[in-house]
Amino acid sequence: MIPFALVATMTGSVLMADNPIDTQLPNAPELAGYGDMTVGVRQLEMVNPGQIDILSIEPDAARPATFPTYDRPLTVEMWYPAEAGATGDTSMKAFLRDGATEVTLKGRAVRDAAPAGKGYPLIxxxxGYPGNRFLMSHLAENIASKGYVVASIDHTDSTYRTQAAFGSTLVNRSLDQLFVLEEMAQMTDEGGDFAGLYDADNAGLIGYSMGGYGAIVTAGGGVTEASVGYSWGGPHGTLGIHQxxxxxxxxxPDARIKTAVAIGPWGMNTGFWSADGLAGIQIPMMFIAGSQDETSLYEEGVRAIWENASGLPHALLTYVNGGHNSAAPMPAPKESYxxxxxxxxxxxxxxxxPxxxxxxxxNIAQHFVTAWMDTHLKGDSEKATYLDLVEVSNAGVWSMNEDGTPKEDHSYWKGFAQNTAKGLKYEVKSAAK
Structure with a gap:
């Protein structure tokens, strides 16, 4: 059989693939559904001046007296509530993991639609490494429809087309996150491009894999002394700024970031985190992982991070038998087959x-992220009830009266239809160590 990508190449645009990011399955949990707001999307270009140029530092040479610097470019895709009824182009151009194939993604967000409303939380x-700003577009668009402004970052040296030395990702990931926060804050100031649209003082952070590593650093988790000295890491101790x-x-840490979600966060498996470093986390976090994560690991990886995190309320959502790709990536574009x-x-x-x-x-990630962010950024106590669950989804008991009200012994996961909460665990650790 001829591979799809080859067929598409042979026939040009005749077989343009349909790659939807907004699919909702019949068994999707309640909060996975799109909100009532029309969504807009636009591309932003930012430049962070005077950053250490990790790629220009020779790891095997003598440590330079001063590190070279450069102006670091970052592309950001922004999803936001838009004027009701806005119409227009809802496609997005993105590159695949091969770094060469450009594909078209289809969602619901209208390109460059006029923003609407005021004071939304910023996320x-x-x-991950590598990845791009569209990798979690399904989640960005979904939560924007519920009253959030979402800024998804293309991390230079870490995208499919710019993938370079790993040390740049280690050093720059958290710095990129905080720089984009500051740039977004300036754009919403009076007279800014999006004046009043969102509240950058009420922000959340979602990171996947190396983005999760960065989220931990940004939240206050410091890396180990040993990891600063790794020969394959930040050259000449440049990672020491995060020790x-x-x-x-x-x-x-920036007080404007109130909470974070780290999906498959990397680093525990390679000695970047210790109990002392993770005790520095200053905000409540939800960790999401697959129990068969082969990249960040589970028992000795993501779960160990959660167990050693600070004494704040931290949650762990586990996809039983899921791998490193649990929750985060959008559906595979057809051209990737x-x-x-x-x-x-x-x-x-x-x-x-697999x-x-x-x-x-x-859909499950959309549900839980909505509940988590609404609870922590909007103070929605009703959404907190979607996080008050028996730990093992399979153990939940469905017990309802004829009128649809729950009986006393009903313990099924809230928001999940009967027989749909399967293969998941949700645990909360809140007691101070």
């Missing part, structure tokens, strides 16, 4: 899971 999204207990890291000789794997594997259906994973 930053930070992709636990250092003056630079103590000054890093081919084996890359250069990468050594089927490109679609970058977006998919066990879980991607849309099902996305």
């Amino acid at each position: 930053l999204i930070s992709h 636990a207990g250092s003056d630079t890291h103590n000054a890093l 081919y084996f890359s000789e250069d990468k050594g794997f089927n490109i679609s594997e970058h977006y998919s899971d 066990v879980w259906d991607t849309v099902r994973m996305n």
Whole structure:
């Protein structure tokens, strides 16, 4: 059989793929559904001046007296509530994991629609290594429809097309997140491009894999002394700015970020985190993981991060038997269904899971992120009830009266229809260590 990507190449635009990011399955949990607001989307270009140029530092040479600097470019995709009834282009152009194939994604957000409303919470999204700002577009668009402004970052040196030395990602990930927060804050000031549209003082952060690593750093988790010295990490100790207990890291957390969600956060498995460093986390966090995560690991990875995090309320949502791609990536674009000789794997594997259906994973993530962010950024106590669950979804008891009200022994996961809460765990650790 001829691979789809080859057919598309042979026939040009005749077989333009339909790659929806907004699919809702019949068994999607309640809060996964789109909100009532029309959504707009636009591209923003930002430049962070005077940043250490990690790529220009030779790790094997003598430490330079001063590190070279450059103006670091960052592209951001912004989803936001728009004027009701806005119409227009709802497609997005994105590159695949191969770094070469450009595809069209289809959602509901209208390109460059006029913003509407005031004072929405701001959420930053930070992709993995490598990734891009569209990798979690399903989640960005979904929560924007519920009254959030979402800024998803293309991290330079870490995208599919700019992937470079890993040390740049280690050093810059949290710095990028906080720089974009500040730039977004300036744009909503009086006279700014989006004056009053959102409240940058009431912000959340969502990070996947290396984005989750960055979210932990941004939240106050400091890396270990050992990781600062890794030969394959930040050259000549440049990662030391994020070391636990250092003056630079103590000054890093920004009070405007009130909460974070870290999906498959990386680093525990390679010695970047310790109990002392994770005790520095200053905001409540929800961690999301697959119990068979082969990249960040589970028991000795994401779960260990959650167990060692500070004494604030922290939650862990587990996709039982899910891998590293649990929850975060959008559905694999059809053009990705081919084996890359250069990468050594089927490109679609970058977006998919061997066990879980991607849309099902996305819908569950949309549900829980909505409940978490509404609780922590909007003070919605009703949404907090969607997080008050028996730990193992399979153990929940469905017990309802004929009129649809729950009986006393009803313990099924709120928001999930009967027989649909399967293969999940939700645990909360709130007691101070």
